[in-house]
Amino acid sequence: MKLTILGGGGFRVPLVYSALLRDHADGRVTSVALYDTDAVRLSAVARVLREQALAHADAPEVSLHTDLDDALRGADFVFSAIRVGGMSGRSCDERIGLSHGVIGQETVGYGGISYALRTLPVVMDLAERVKALAPDAFVINFTNPAGVVTEAMSRVLGDRVIGICDSPIGLARRVLGALDIRVPDDAFDTVTIDYAGLNHLGWLRGLAVDGVDVLPRLFDQPERIETFEEGKLFGADWVTELGAVPNEYLHYYYFTRDVLHADQLAVQTRGGYLVDQQARFYDELAAGQGSALALWERTRLERETTYMATNRQSAGMGDRDEDDLVSGGYEHVALALMRGIAYDQSARLILNVRNGGTLPELDADAVVEVPCVVDATGAHPVPGTSLPAFGVGLVTNAKYVERQTIEAGVGGSKAAAVRALANHPLVDSVTVARSLLGDAMATFPALDYLR
Known part of the structure; x- marks a missing residue:
């Protein structure tokens, strides 16, 4: 099986390769094509991968490509993990945001919208090349902002593009740890995660181990809440008042002034x-x-x-504890997703997919982050998932902002970009929204497509 990684010179690529090296099952990935526009970074990451492979006689073969079409031909799966504008683009977004008194983080608010406006024209071209050269391939999208990018690419690829993020499963693992419940990786499919929202904007509402929801135990023992990262960020009082555990990125919304x-x-x-x-x-x-x-x-x-x-x-937490370093693992989610599709191995994962009728507050084509069952035909949202009542307004507003961002990034509408910025809850003025967009366009020449 061939895997193509777009953004093959990226820092996270060795994480993906390490997961592939541990997979010895029949039908495993045997060929990895790394594509990047930066040949120097591509060869640098390849050095890391060669060292990783030394102890593995059956290591997947790695090929390096700066020609996109060569990398895509024959691919069974495509990982999209690109960063348009590089890390310096992220740094510019943060500085522009702060200069106008707003948060500039790369996936929320101004920073997320600016990043998306740079990225959407590029990923739409990538989607067209995948459709032409690897029409049977599934695209697994790592590229941020993941929900926006996945929804835009779905206009070309339909349900053959699936977005992933390790925040929800990482949250679930940390909550289980706070409750002293240890579930081995090979038995984690016994855990049912009730989670709903959008990428970087969702809530954990239930966590069942062997059919028993253990999350109420957390709310009954508030002293345990502040033993893990999200509990420390939000505080035991707010978590118990919500009756749900928020994704860590909701800290930007709930504690905006503090973070700013x-x-x-x-x-x-x-x-x-x-x-x-x-x-x-x-x-x-x-x-x-x-x-x-x-x-x-x-x-x-x-x-x-x-x-x-x-x-x-801002939350007075200090350094991260070792237990808080445990993530959901992009690479593990991606591998489970690939195997589920390629070999019809049923898996339940939190993924970014088209809504269908899952969340009634949103239309069928809206990409949402919800529990899904994976099989040979793709990823399918689990019926019965619902948003908490307190989150409905925020999610529907965020989806409107995402849609306006896509209209701007795909259709070139400057007015849509202004609407996206002005309607985002982390941007508190239409005047500021216009100024932010003006500074972004002056900083990033690639945004001159906006009219």
């Missing part, structure tokens, strides 16, 4: 930190000294321990 204040006081934005860190990482790899894999592991740990640092600072 912390961002304004920070010496460096998250994007600025990652620009410097990645430059050092790729420079050291290019120098060819020492172990590429050890350097990557050390850099990855630094990234994980500093994740959402200003949010934690």
Whole structure:
């Protein structure tokens, strides 16, 4: 089976390859085509992968491509993990946002919209090339903002594009840990996660182990709530008042002033930190000294321990605990999704897919993040999933913003871009919305398609 990774020079690629190396089942991925527009980063990441493969006689073959069509031909699955504008683009978004007194994080508010406007024209072209050269392939989208990008690509690929994020399953694992419930990875299919919303905007409402919902135990023991990351971020009082555990990115919505204040006081934005860190990482790899894999592991740990640092600072949390570093694992979700489709191995995963009739507040084509059952025909939302009453307004508003962003990014409508920004709850003024868009267009020449 052939897997093509778009954005093959990206930092997360070794995580995907490590998951492939651990898979020895029949029908496994045997060929990985890495595509990237940056040949230097592509070859640097390939060094890490070669070291990973040394202990594996049956390691999937890796090929490097700067020609998209060559990478796509014959692909059974395509991972889209691109970053248009690079990490420097993220850093610019953060600075522009802060200059106007709004949060500039890359997937919410102004930052998410600006990132999407750079990304949508590119991913739509990618979708057309996949449709032409690998029409039977499924696209698994990692590219942020994942919900917006997945919904836009679905206009070309239909249900053959599926978005993934590890936030929901990571949240579920941390809640189980707070309750002292240990579920081995190979038995995690016994856990039923009741989760609903949009990407980076959803809530955990139930968590059943062997058919018994254990989440009420968490609310009955508030002292346990603040033993894991999301509980610390939101506080035991707010979590129990909601009767649900929010996705960590909802911290930007529920504690906007606190996060903005912390961002304004920070010496460096998250994007600025990652620009410097990645430059050092790729420079050291290019120098060819020492172990590429050890350097990557050390850099990855630094990234994980500093994740959402200003949010934690605003909540008075301090450094991340080791248990909070446990994620859902993009790579594990992606592998389970691939195997479920390729070999009709039924799996239940939280995915970004078209709504159908799952959430009645949204139309059938709206991409939502909900529990799905995966089989040979793709991913299908589980009936009965519902939004909490307090989340309906926020979700429907966010979907309107996403739709206007897509209208701008695909149709070139500047007016739609203004509507998206002005209607986002993290942008508090139409005047500010217009100024943000003006600064984005002045900073990123690629946005000159907006009219």
